[in-house]
Amino acid sequence: MIRVFMIDDHPLMRTGMRWVLEEAGDIEVVGEAANGRDALALIPTFAIDLVVCDFDLPDTDGLDLTRRLLRQDPERKVLIVSMLERSPIPRRLLAAGALGYVSKTSDPLVVLRAVREVASGRRFLDNALACQVLFDSSPFDQLSPRELEVAMLMVKGESIRRIADSLRVTESTVRTIRSRVFDKLDVRGDASLVYLAVEHGLA
Known part of the structure; x- marks a missing residue:
């Protein structure tokens, strides 16, 4: 069994x-x-x-x-x-x-x-x-494991504080990772990130 x-x-x-x-x-x-x-x-x-x-x-x-x-x-x-x-x-x-x-x-x-x-x-x-x-490939392939985790939580609509608590890091660390995610994916904000995630089947 x-x-x-x-x-x-x-x-x-x-x-x-x-x-x-x-x-x-x-x-x-x-x-x-x-x-x-x-x-x-x-x-x-x-x-x-x-x-x-x-x-x-x-x-x-x-x-x-x-x-x-x-x-x-x-x-x-x-x-x-x-x-x-x-x-x-x-x-x-x-x-x-x-x-x-x-x-x-x-x-x-x-x-x-x-x-x-x-x-x-x-x-x-x-x-x-x-x-x-x-x-298959997508722009998200270039993210590190931690960056991908933060990106997926952002796509879910989680706040900086909630993400920090979930990942056991500081809010400052989350903001830094968020900035790197935006730079790597060439997006300008949360709405653009969500749109890109939907476009690539991640949301």
Whole structure:
């Protein structure tokens, strides 16, 4: 039996995903969390084979949480499930240590295959995502991991203070990173950043 811990802030999504996974017969959802903080506290209390995690969470994102989960246990297996299908997010997540990435629009059979592959320690991307990871590029590719984290939080509409609290840095540091993001992406403000993110499938 494959034991899964699931992280998603939408109860309906957790219920639907639990049904898809447990109907397969060889997968059991042993625990759930609605945010990164609770997940980091709860996961060590369970014997699990992998974490199935939404990318967009209220207190963090899949990139930061993947890094923190792997710092907690370098052998942990992480599968990200998200609506964001275009680079650089899947590529960055794989580089951060996630073993798999599937879209929430994927067929349930694809999700089941992803869970089984990642639980076995193998990487998994569905075919469309694999092509994008290999061949697509976007202006966001030039951002460092920290710059991308800040950019994605800005796109979500988070304030400087909220971003600083989330990343455990000072507000001055966030402003400096924000300025670098604007320079690298050649945008002049938050609205332009959001427009660029939407254009490249990141929002």
